Amino acid sequence: MTTSQPSTDTDAPSESMTTVIIAFSMNVLVAVAKTIAAALTGSASMVAESAHSWADAGNEVFLLIAERRGSRGRDRRHPFGYGRETYIWSMFAAFGLFTVGAVVSVMHGISALTEPEAESNYLVGYVVLAISAVLEAVSFLQSVRQATAGGERFSMHPLRFVNRTSNTTLRAVFAEDSAALIGLAIAAMGMALHQITGNAVWDAIGSILVGILLGFIAVFLIKRNGEFLLGQSAMPATRSQILRALLDHPDIDRVTYLHAEYVGPSRYYLVAAVDIVGDLAEHDLATRLRGLEAEIERRDSIVEAVLTLSTTDETSLAP
Numbered sequence: 001m002t003t004s005q006p007s008t009d010t011d012a013p014s015e016s017m018t019t020v021i022i023a024f025s026m027n028v029l030v031a032v033a034k035t036i037a038a039a040l041t042g043s044a045s046m047v048a049e050s051a052h053s054w055a056d057a058g059n060e061v062f063l064l065i066a067e068r069r070g071s072r073g074r075d076r077r078h079p080f081g082y083g084r085e086t087y088i089w090s091m092f093a094a095f096g097l098f099t100v101g102a103v104v105s106v107m108h109g110i111s112a113l114t115e116p117e118a119e120s121n122y123l124v125g126y127v128v129l130a131i132s133a134v135l136e137a138v139s140f141l142q143s144v145r146q147a148t149a150g151g152e153r154f155s156m157h158p159l160r161f162v163n164r165t166s167n168t169t170l171r172a173v174f175a176e177d178s179a180a181l182i183g184l185a186i187a188a189m190g191m192a193l194h195q196i197t198g199n200a201v202w203d204a205i206g207s208i209l210v211g212i213l214l215g216f217i218a219v220f221l222i223k224r225n226g227e228f229l230l231g232q233s234a235m236p237a238t239r240s241q242i243l244r245a246l247l248d249h250p251d252i253d254r255v256t257y258l259h260a261e262y263v264g265p266s267r268y269y270l271v272a273a274v275d276i277v278g279d280l281a282e283h284d285l286a287t288r289l290r291g292l293e294a295e296i297e298r299r300d301s302i303v304e305a306v307l308t309l310s311t312t313d314e315t316s317l318a319p
Contacts, residue, residue, distance in 0.1 A: 016169045016265075017067050019142050023173045024060035026139040027053050030132045030180075037128035040121055043194075044112035045187035045206035048105035049132070052183055052214060055101035056176050062093035063169045070264055080303050083264010087225045090168040094225060097176065098218035105211030112204035122195050129188050133181065140177035146170055154237045164235060166228060166265045172221055179217045183210045234260035234268055244319040246272060251292060253277045256314035267303050270296065275310040285309070 031053035038046040070086030144158065147170060151161035162174050190206020193199075233239070239260050246255050257273035276288055289307045296305040 015146060016167060017064070019139075019146055019173050020060055020063045020067060020169055022142050023139040023177065024057060024064070026135045027057040027060060027180075030135050031057050033128045033131055037125050041125045041191075043125055043187070043191055044109055044200070044203045045190035045210065046125055046128070047108050048207035048210040049129075049183055049187045051104045051108070052101045052180065052210060053132075055097050055104075055214070056180065058100065059093035059096050059172065059176065062089045062096065063172055065089050066093075067169055074303060080263040080269060081267060083262075083267040083303070084229060086265055087168055087228045090172055091222060091225045091229075093172055094218050094221035097214055097221070102211045102215035102218055105214060106208050107211075109204045109207030109209075109211060112207060113201060122191060125191050126188065129184050129191075133184050136177055136180045136184065139173065140181060143170060143174040143177055147174055154235060163224070166232070166262045166267075168225055168228065168265065171224060175217050175221060179213050183213055186210050186213070228262055232262045234262065238268075240319050242268075242270065243317055246274065247319060249292070251277050251288060254310065254316040256310040256316055257308075258317060263303050266301055268301055270302050270305045271308075272305075273308045273310045273314065 031050060034046060034050035034053050037043075038050045066086040066089035069089065070083050072082040074081040147158040147162050147165075150156075150165060150167070150170070151158040154161060156164070162171050165171060186206050186209050190203045190209075193202035193206075234242070239258065242260055243255060243258050246252050246258070253275040255272055255274050257271070259271045260268045263269045274292075276285060280288060289309075293305045293307055296302050296307075
């Protein structure tokens, strides 16, 4: 293939690793601050938020493992490489967010409804929430920057890109940081209403709402990781670029079938039916096909390429 490498929907591995490390560092700092504030104020919303941040920090560990283990190349036992292991570890992270974050927050909120806890020192709670918002924003802006750059490559809105990208670590950090900032607003509102009305029910409701929010995010992440584990086709823009690259090859006259499936972040399994230029003998034709497959597989993004021959009655694909 003589054309340039098709655009991928992930940045360099170091970029994703940087995003995860920043998110982990910020979440640890936030979790410590929220835990201290929860102990001092007794706020149900603050307890929920501290559980949320500890869950996020633990999830980042899973994402770091996912980045490292998923980057390994192919071997005899794993001909498609280890890219899909990224989605397995990311699935663990999503389950962690659901169990530690969502379930604990909802259960604590329900408990606070039946046995309200007297609060003290609202100022500490507000200060910690403000500091947490700044720290979470640092991590969120890094994921936004990465999502915006990826969306620009495919002329997609950053939110749509986050949903569609094969970069599961970016999707997890972006979603978790978004939920964290919304959760901080909910916690602040719950504390404020408790302070204004003197009714602890508002704080308990805040805890439950944070849990529901985390549950929604966790289900979304679980669903997307499951879809990539089952088999997700490449973005239309990437498929079109691969098709153009095949048609630009001097040995390929036309393409009648093309399937590109993710086997990891920006790693594809490619199957295509092509019509080879000329009228070669069977042995020479087989040799030419194997040579083209090897040439295609020299690209970092193509893990495995399988080429078959088109029949004369098959419709040609247009880029």
